Amino acid sequence: MDYLQAIILAIIEGITEFLPISSTGHMIIASSFFGIAQDDFTKLFTIVIQLGTILSVLVLYFKRFFQSLDFYFKLVVAFIPAVVFGLLLGKKIDALLENPVTVAISLLIGGIILLKVDDWFTKDTEVTESQEVSYLTAFKIGMFQCLAMIPGVSRSGASIVGGMSQKLSRTTAAEFSFFLAVPTMLGATIKKCYDYYKDGFVLNQDQINFLIIGNIVGFIVALIAIKSFIGFLSKNGFKIFGYYRIVVGIALLIIHFFIQKLDVI
DSSP states (O other): OOHHHHHHHHHHHHHHTTTTTOHHHHHHHHHHHHTOTTOHHHHHHHHHTHHHHHHHHHHHTHHHHTSOHHHHHHHHHHHHHHHHHHHHHHHHHHHHTTOHHHHHHHHHHHHHHHHHHHHHHGGGOOBOSGGGOOHHHHHHHHHHHGGGGSTTSOHHHHHHHHHHHTTBOHHHHHHHHHHHHHHHHHHHHHHHHHHHHHTTOOOOHHHHHHHHHHHHHHHHHHHHHHHHHHHHHHHHOSHHHHHHHHHHHHHHHHHHHHHHHHHHO
16 A cells, blocks of 8 residues: 555545445445555555544534433444344455455445435434434334445445434434444454454554545545435435445446456457
């Protein structure tokens, strides 16, 4: 990894983390293009720079995030499924992170779902504030979030659809997804750092610089992305993201199989 690659990956992370288009999928595509996808530090980098995007949520929603202990407990309940499945399936998830076909198929399926989700769930919304989410609803949303352990699914997309299935409005489901990102990303970062050092790796000065730059760039870009997404979502819904996912998924499959065919020849 070099400094330009670190900045580009951080921009991609900041744009895609809170959009229902899969930040992990886009990071895999970009790092594969750079030829660094299988590098252990790259895998660490793509997780740790999520701390910058977490900070953007806390800055934008400072008053609402820090107003109720009861709300924190609901976030913990929603986070529990990710902890359980993450510990049970960690190695299998890491293996999937190197498979662009998995990303492509997930993008396609998720895109088709996003084309329909507005018609399925927006007619009977009952919950219009994140603080109104019940403990049971929070847990169900957390279960949906676990689908994002499959690269290309999208953490925000899965949790937003999960929220809408529980009669949250589009905006409320998106905002709860943002809040849930805080413990989820923080937990994923701690675990990834622990595994990295447990495997005997030590960060050099350039790698530390990459992480600092990545978090700063990710924070700034995520601030813009979140504000833009909420405004767009409330007016237009999910279809544009569905079409985008389908186009990218098909393109990725074509490129992958074309390259494989060239390798055979």
